[in-house]
Amino acid sequence: MKATIWHNPKCGTSRNTLAILEERGDVDVEVIRYLDNPPTREKLAQLFADAGMTPAQGLRLRGTDAQERGLPDADADAVLDAMVADPILIERPLVETEKGVRLCRPKEKVEEIL
Template sequence: MKATIWHNPACGTSRKTLAILQETFGVEVSVVEYLATPPSAEKLAQLYRDAGMTPQAGLRLRGTDAEERGLPQADDATVLAAMAAEPRLIERPLVETDKGVRLCRPQDKVHEIL
């Protein structure tokens, strides 16, 4: 099984999720450090759609100015454009496999798609 993780190596939850993926037999992991290589607004829209969540639910509030900018109440296109332009606004880690997408907070949520 292939798995892609949108990863921030400075984040403990992201590191723990990556470790679960690497330790799971048969999983081929692709790591995207999203702060250096941000996903497009279109890719983010697909990820959130496949995860069954709104872009607003995928906003990182802690340590960002998302609330001050009104992003939690903004429309999807505005939120996705902001995330693509400023990837620090993306809550992490997102993991995609053939079985779906999860925002892996807590990291054990990754088991749902393995």
Template sequence: MKAVIWHNPACGTSRKTLAILEEAPDVEVEVVQYLKTPYTAGKLRQLFRDAGLTAREALRLRGTDAEERGLPDADDDAIIAAMAANPAYVNRPFVETEKGVRFCRPQDLVREIL
């Protein structure tokens, strides 16, 4: 099975999720460092839809200026546009496999799609 993780190596939860993936038998892991290879708006919409989240629920507030920019009160289109322009606004990590997409906070949620 292939698993894609949108990863930030500076994030402890992201590192723990990646470790679970790397230790799982028969899982081929693709790591996308989204700060270097940003999301497209279309990919964000697909990940959020498949994970059952709204853009607002996936918005990272800590360590960003999202609140000052009014993003928590913006509509999904505005949030997604801001996320595509600045991927630091996306909370992490997201993992996608053939079994679905999970926002892996906590990291053990990744096991649901392995």
């Protein structure tokens, strides 16, 4: 099975989720450091749709200025635009497999798509 993780190595939850993926012998892991290589607007929209989430539900509030910018109450287009312009606003880690997409908070959520 192939799994893609949008990863921030400074984030403990992201590191722990990556460790779960790497410890399994049956997962080919692609690691994307999304702060260096952010997803496109279209990819973000697809990830959130496949996870059954709105962009606002995938918005990182802690350590960002999302609240001050009014993003939690903004429409999906505004949130996606902000995430593309400033990828620190994307909550992490997002993991995609052939079984779906999960925002892996807590890290055990990744098991749902393995």
